Amino acid sequence: MITKLHSSRPLSLRAFSTSPISLANRAIIFPKAGNPADVLQAQTYPSLPPPTPHSINVRYRFSPINPADINVIEGKYPAKPTQVNDLAGFKFDNGGVFVGGNEGLAVVTEVGESVEGLKKGDRVVMSKPQSGTWRSASALDVKDVMKVPDEASDGFAATMTVNLATAYNMLNDFVDLKEGDWVIQNGANSAVGQAVIQIAAHRGLKTLNFVRNRKNFDELKSQLTNLGATQVITYDELAPDSFKDLRSKVQQWTGGNPIRLFLNCVSGPTTTSLLRLLGKDAHLVSYGAMSKEPLSMPTSLFIFKNLTCHGFWQSRWYEDATEEEKRELVEKLVGLKLKEAEHEVLTIPAGDSDGVATEKVRDVVRKLAKGQYGKKVLLNIEQPVD
Amino acid sequence: MITKLHSSRPLSLRAFSTSPISLANRAIIFPKAGNPADVLQAQTYPSLPPPTPHSINVRYRFSPINPADINVIEGKYPAKPTQVNDLAGFKFDNGGVFVGGNEGLAVVTEVGESVEGLKKGDRVVMSKPQSGTWRSASALDVKDVMKVPDEASDGFAATMTVNLATAYNMLNDFVDLKEGDWVIQNGANSAVGQAVIQIAAHRGLKTLNFVRNRKNFDELKSQLTNLGATQVITYDELAPDSFKDLRSKVQQWTGGNPIRLFLNCVSGPTTTSLLRLLGKDAHLVSYGAMSKEPLSMPTSLFIFKNLTCHGFWQSRWYEDATEEEKRELVEKLVGLKLKEAEHEVLTIPAGDSDGVATEKVRDVVRKLAKGQYGKKVLLNIEQPVD
Numbered sequence: 001m002i003t004k005l006h007s008s009r010p011l012s013l014r015a016f017s018t019s020p021i022s023l024a025n026r027a028i029i030f031p032k033a034g035n036p037a038d039v040l041q042a043q044t045y046p047s048l049p050p051p052t053p054h055s056i057n058v059r060y061r062f063s064p065i066n067p068a069d070i071n072v073i074e075g076k077y078p079a080k081p082t083q084v085n086d087l088a089g090f091k092f093d094n095g096g097v098f099v100g101g102n103e104g105l106a107v108v109t110e111v112g113e114s115v116e117g118l119k120k121g122d123r124v125v126m127s128k129p130q131s132g133t134w135r136s137a138s139a140l141d142v143k144d145v146m147k148v149p150d151e152a153s154d155g156f157a158a159t160m161t162v163n164l165a166t167a168y169n170m171l172n173d174f175v176d177l178k179e180g181d182w183v184i185q186n187g188a189n190s191a192v193g194q195a196v197i198q199i200a201a202h203r204g205l206k207t208l209n210f211v212r213n214r215k216n217f218d219e220l221k222s223q224l225t226n227l228g229a230t231q232v233i234t235y236d237e238l239a240p241d242s243f244k245d246l247r248s249k250v251q252q253w254t255g256g257n258p259i260r261l262f263l264n265c266v267s268g269p270t271t272t273s274l275l276r277l278l279g280k281d282a283h284l285v286s287y288g289a290m291s292k293e294p295l296s297m298p299t300s301l302f303i304f305k306n307l308t309c310h311g312f313w314q315s316r317w318y319e320d321a322t323e324e325e326k327r328e329l330v331e332k333l334v335g336l337k338l339k340e341a342e343h344e345v346l347t348i349p350a351g352d353s354d355g356v357a358t359e360k361v362r363d364v365v366r367k368l369a370k371g372q373y374g375k376k377v378l379l380n381i382e383q384p385v386d
Numbered sequence: 387m388i389t390k391l392h393s394s395r396p397l398s399l400r401a402f403s404t405s406p407i408s409l410a411n412r413a414i415i416f417p418k419a420g421n422p423a424d425v426l427q428a429q430t431y432p433s434l435p436p437p438t439p440h441s442i443n444v445r446y447r448f449s450p451i452n453p454a455d456i457n458v459i460e461g462k463y464p465a466k467p468t469q470v471n472d473l474a475g476f477k478f479d480n481g482g483v484f485v486g487g488n489e490g491l492a493v494v495t496e497v498g499e500s501v502e503g504l505k506k507g508d509r510v511v512m513s514k515p516q517s518g519t520w521r522s523a524s525a526l527d528v529k530d531v532m533k534v535p536d537e538a539s540d541g542f543a544a545t546m547t548v549n550l551a552t553a554y555n556m557l558n559d560f561v562d563l564k565e566g567d568w569v570i571q572n573g574a575n576s577a578v579g580q581a582v583i584q585i586a587a588h589r590g591l592k593t594l595n596f597v598r599n600r601k602n603f604d605e606l607k608s609q610l611t612n613l614g615a616t617q618v619i620t621y622d623e624l625a626p627d628s629f630k631d632l633r634s635k636v637q638q639w640t641g642g643n644p645i646r647l648f649l650n651c652v653s654g655p656t657t658t659s660l661l662r663l664l665g666k667d668a669h670l671v672s673y674g675a676m677s678k679e680p681l682s683m684p685t686s687l688f689i690f691k692n693l694t695c696h697g698f699w700q701s702r703w704y705e706d707a708t709e710e711e712k713r714e715l716v717e718k719l720v721g722l723k724l725k726e727a728e729h730e731v732l733t734i735p736a737g738d739s740d741g742v743a744t745e746k747v748r749d750v751v752r753k754l755a756k757g758q759y760g761k762k763v764l765l766n767i768e769q770p771v772d
Contacts, residue, residue, distance in 0.1 A: 289685035302697025303674070311688025311692055
């Protein structure tokens, strides 16, 4: 079963892009940072050798294409995937390549020595950021995966380790929130924002959700309300002539209880205005800056209202967490019994040449860049015929 | 000894400002917020009655006039002193008055029932913010004072509970600093800044001290260096054309170790630039905003460099601290064996009329407002002859 290319036969990227080689596996790789529609390439590679001790071989089932994955490929993201010089013995020259993808659901196909708690057929998700999930199969260290409980659907499990985990941890790690407590968030219709709404509702927390005004605001409002949003408001109400009214409304909704957590993925002036709705001892947790503007804050908020500001990055969370904390996170996320994120699966069929597969992947990232996908795209890379 | 005015004889402020009444004590009061040179008044009042249980009577020895005291009188400070309707039985109408002063050293003159750990002659400082220290004598709850160890000089003890405590706690409460670690601060020549330099040096910490450029920069630099500053730098070096050089110098000084604590009392653009010198997982602690500008920060600093921002306010520290923590703070501060802050004493003599005393106090706050005092001013209000 193990097809290993002779190590004295290195192939340059140029070589395989013009003459595709059909092998047991396929990965979506990029030789260097750039426009994903230009640099992404499908690349077949051999079957995996048996796993080394403490390792497992896995077969990827669904690997999401997340917006941050695109930023990684563009070289605009602080986290870089590890450069690989070979894939299961298939060598790359020119310093190696990167495999795309951060998140993914995989099935254990083979278990190495000294592996405990995982067996063939178990489903796992990644706890090591940027491990390169856009491939059909991979060898992984057991400490870089988390076992998925049986009750989780494939679609849910494949998409829970980034956005859902971010939402869950931000609601958990900074303020000890009790049932009935209020949380403010902006960018409330983002993937994380929607997860925040659902998890908060599940915990009995109230959410004050800010979004941009738009033609179909009422539609968006009822969509978010159906997910569990307590209030949905546009940034327009932060304008000087309506702020006082807004403050009264908030006062009424909260019964005057101080709002102690604000989740921010926007920054810029609207975020500064929103700070005025916070109570004493509040925490601002930033996980994005969609406005591409900085956060500007009056110093008095820190000194006299005891505001604390943090950032949140799920990748760092995984780096810092213990095995036990990671296991617990997965169990909690699955235990929430949320609906799967809306998604569609992009299958790269076994029979496609690397050239055809390359075009399919480039086409989808081109569409994603133009915002032509409403749904999350999950890659399903079939194993090409060897 | 106890001279108590008959309670049916309320005196309006108007009344006593034109006909001073000589009594056993004197306070510097203000009937409402306003320009200190207009609203501050000296007011005599009777001897104190014996203390109630859990209380002590004290005689103030030195009560600093701090910049924040001026802001309190102006009504520009979030902490308000408690309004008092009478001073030892001397009644005020029109809703009462405020006694100035937040910090002060006093001597216990009488001890109430159930008071433990304090006896006549002990020296105490205030742990209750805005208790009105600009007076000759007061009755205080024992939980609102901290006993001063014998080895502390009067001048040191009188000025340690605000600036020195702020510096000490900021270096202590946010980052677990080890000998050799680096701290950045701006406004390094402020009273707190100088305390930070000395305490840091005492702990073996290195300080990167930023100040405004000025004609006598070399003089200031050697003054701060003598206090223990490791490096003294002007904000000019943050300019785009010199920032790279600065960064290299900092890199060399720190041996590449990440700077994890930044104490800010300035805010505005120079503070934003300074953030670029911080390492991963750093904490920014703000305790002032001398630029009167907000803090503007790139969101990526929070997310990818894990910056955390806090405020620090010594008043809140005292409100939150346990008795044990307060006792420990005083012992630690005294144990530092720092030099007294440079100060001069403004004595209000026993023989002055309230009118003369009022003018003396108004005169000094006028000079303080113009920056005509290089030194800290300590009020010593003698007890007028009854």
